[in-house]
Amino acid sequence: MDRRTFFNHCAWVSLAPVALSASACNPSQSTPSASPVASDSLWVHTRPKDPSPLDKSMDEWRSILSEDEFYILFEAGTEPRGSSPLLEEKRTGTYICTACRLPLFPSKTKYESGTGWPSFWAPLEEQVETKKDMKLGYPRTEYHCTRCGGHQGHVFEDGPEPTGLRYCNNGLALAFVPADAPLPELRT
Numbered sequence: 001m002d003r004r005t006f007f008n009h010c011a012w013v014s015l016a017p018v019a020l021s022a023s024a025c026n027p028s029q030s031t032p033s034a035s036p037v038a039s040d041s042l043w044v045h046t047r048p049k050d051p052s053p054l055d056k057s058m059d060e061w062r063s064i065l066s067e068d069e070f071y072i073l074f075e076a077g078t079e080p081r082g083s084s085p086l087l088e089e090k091r092t093g094t095y096i097c098t099a100c101r102l103p104l105f106p107s108k109t110k111y112e113s114g115t116g117w118p119s120f121w122a123p124l125e126e127q128v129e130t131k132k133d134m135k136l137g138y139p140r141t142e143y144h145c146t147r148c149g150g151h152q153g154h155v156f157e158d159g160p161e162p163t164g165l166r167y168c169n170n171g172l173a174l175a176f177v178p179a180d181a182p183l184p185e186l187r188t
């Protein structure tokens with residue numbers, strides 16, 4: 001990040017309605033703060049009321065999901081670049097977790113990143129959690145569904161405004177629900 005971009009980033013942070021980590025303005029920080037935009041305006045569908053955590057065994061998930069879905073969601077796999085039909089999805093609606101069906105991303109934050117994976121500049125508030133991932137030998141920020149813990153992707157600091165973040169998501173870990181269709185019941 002050059003000096004100008006850095007200060008623009010910090011200017012946005014200072015105006016943000018949520019407290020992004022102060023360390024987001026520390027250029028030595030190599031992993032992004034992945035705080036979502038604190039705004040209910042991003043919701044297309046109605047937010048589910050107090051979804052309880054879903055704790056299934058790996059055997060249960062294996063029997064529910066396809067082999068590829070299980071690999072991505074519960075073995076932190078990555079689908080091949082350019083393989084997701086969701087890359088072409090342009091409609092208004094909500095992207096939900098393939099495993100537990102918790103709404104994770106609104107169509108409002110989806111954008112074309114050119115990476116070959118569905119990309120978003122912010123998730124829905126409080127729907128994803130992050131953790132540090134050293135799998136490739138350098139720090140990355142992994143994120144997963146708060147309800148079932150299913151792995152979704154990684155978040156990077158090269159996204160568009162207003163967050164500057166890029167949530168790089170596996171398409172197989174998401175299902176799309178158009179605005180004119182109801183959200184499916186959360187899986188139990």
Ligand SMILES: [Zn+2]
Nearest residue numbers: 097100145148
């Ligand atoms: Zn989930």
